[in-house]
Amino acid sequence: MALYHTHRPQQFSDLIGQDHIRTTLLNALTSGTVGHAYLFSGPPGLGKTTTARLLAKAVNCKEVVGSRYTGVGTKKDSDTSPNTKYLIPNTDSEPCNTCPTCIAITKGNALDVLEIDAASNRGIDEIRELREHIKFPPSVCAKKVIIIDEVHMLTKEAFNALLKTLEEPPMHCMFILATTEPHKVPATILSRVQQFNFIRATEAMLADHIMAIAKTEKKKIDADSAALLASLAEGSFRDAVMLFDQVSSGVQSVDSDRIRAVIGLSSITEIQRFFGALEKCNRTDALAVVDDFFESGGDPGVFIAQALGEARKRLRLVDTSHAVAWINGLIHSLGQLKSSPSPRLPLELFIAEQTATHQADDTPQIDTITPPAPETAHADHTVNTPRVVMKDPVDKKIPIAIQSTPTPQLSDESWHTLIRSLRDKNASLAALLEGSHIVSAIDGKATIAVSFAFHKNKIASKTNLPLVEAAITQIAGSPYIVECIIDPSYVKKRESQEYPDLVDEAVAIFEGA
Numbered sequence: 001m002a003l004y005h006t007h008r009p010q011q012f013s014d015l016i017g018q019d020h021i022r023t024t025l026l027n028a029l030t031s032g033t034v035g036h037a038y039l040f041s042g043p044p045g046l047g048k049t050t051t052a053r054l055l056a057k058a059v060n061c062k063e064v065v066g067s068r069y070t071g072v073g074t075k076k077d078s079d080t081s082p083n084t085k086y087l088i089p090n091t092d093s094e095p096c097n098t099c100p101t102c103i104a105i106t107k108g109n110a111l112d113v114l115e116i117d118a119a120s121n122r123g124i125d126e127i128r129e130l131r132e133h134i135k136f137p138p139s140v141c142a143k144k145v146i147i148i149d150e151v152h153m154l155t156k157e158a159f160n161a162l163l164k165t166l167e168e169p170p171m172h173c174m175f176i177l178a179t180t181e182p183h184k185v186p187a188t189i190l191s192r193v194q195q196f197n198f199i200r201a202t203e204a205m206l207a208d209h210i211m212a213i214a215k216t217e218k219k220k221i222d223a224d225s226a227a228l229l230a231s232l233a234e235g236s237f238r239d240a241v242m243l244f245d246q247v248s249s250g251v252q253s254v255d256s257d258r259i260r261a262v263i264g265l266s267s268i269t270e271i272q273r274f275f276g277a278l279e280k281c282n283r284t285d286a287l288a289v290v291d292d293f294f295e296s297g298g299d300p301g302v303f304i305a306q307a308l309g310e311a312r313k314r315l316r317l318v319d320t321s322h323a324v325a326w327i328n329g330l331i332h333s334l335g336q337l338k339s340s341p342s343p344r345l346p347l348e349l350f351i352a353e354q355t356a357t358h359q360a361d362d363t364p365q366i367d368t369i370t371p372p373a374p375e376t377a378h379a380d381h382t383v384n385t386p387r388v389v390m391k392d393p394v395d396k397k398i399p400i401a402i403q404s405t406p407t408p409q410l411s412d413e414s415w416h417t418l419i420r421s422l423r424d425k426n427a428s429l430a431a432l433l434e435g436s437h438i439v440s441a442i443d444g445k446a447t448i449a450v451s452f453a454f455h456k457n458k459i460a461s462k463t464n465l466p467l468v469e470a471a472i473t474q475i476a477g478s479p480y481i482v483e484c485i486i487d488p489s490y491v492k493k494r495e496s497q498e499y500p501d502l503v504d505e506a507v508a509i510f511e512g513a
């Protein structure tokens, strides 16, 4: 039997990641206030149907019902009457899983618990049949429980018929509707049910879950491999367990090599190499990663999904300009997969696009630099659309203005001379400029790039800007105006090489702000 079935939660305490739902349902069971209609909504694989079955068990379990209503339990010492029925507060409303009712429901053959898949029973006739069924009291259980899965698939007429039932439900009956698309459920139905929204599990929860299942199955899996599987499960317990089932089938031990071999994944190192190549505009290397992947029989959808996961992680870094472009590009490639004549083509196009933007020839193309859009106060260092940048702008000694104009040139070296000259006049301004990069200086206009809006505002302030302009004018020998833009991609690389600690500090400050 598949692991997903053998490890299906049999008690509310086994439900992971849905604490709000577990607590509310257990409280309702304990206080005897269970409703007559529920709607469980949320993405697939989070335990909606499982919870519906648990609830069906709990309202019918002989142990739960017995202790709550007949007073089986601890008597008060002062009470000597043997016949008193006690209403004992039930602190444990979990189904026992051992009484005949629990066993029948677990096996799916309890007559009074009816599961209907609305995807294949959508019509009015099915709901009419259902209404006939619930007229009669339960045969064995305390309550008839009707579970309707994918309820949003019902036709309009069927919904209307269902609504009538929900408006006046028989006392012996309880409805649990489940859906992945709650917005398709009519408002009239929603107003008659208690809705619980199931939430996606975190990767940490899923990894723990996989480790726990491995332990019960007496199989070995290391934490990194469990985390790798968890990252592929997209928040779904079902997918996490099914993936573990798939990779652990027939072996006693699972490691990342095994996972990659079975699922056809690229190694994390390869994915990182892929992005490293994109960052350096190394088209050949990026294509080589993809070629290796395809030659080992990999699936392009899997590669794109993995790359998306890695790009998403990079969104959290301070320089997001690349990550945003990568994510947009990868999502686009994923969309192209189905219609593409070759499975590799969308990825190859992606690589071509991503490296074309940056791949200038050895001469810096200063005049192709897009002027920055007017920035808003917050958008600066979080989302930057990629713009054309010079290849390796900071690594080479580049004369800044190399156009065929008589304008005097301003080199990196003279930029540093300028900063040194400012130190005596205004040390804090000089310090700010240390973290900047001169993008261009041409036709009386100089453009400086900085990483943060905060820096830009300081440099471009009424006091500082004239000082910078005067200094450039002095060095260049002709009048210059200065424009300051925010583009971390110019600065980050050099900073991270020269001042790693400062960069960390800056990240801490700006993320905390």
Ligand SMILES: [Zn+2]
Pocket: 060, 061, 062, 063, 064, 095, 096, 097, 098, 099, 100, 101, 102, 103
């Ligand atoms: Zn039971």
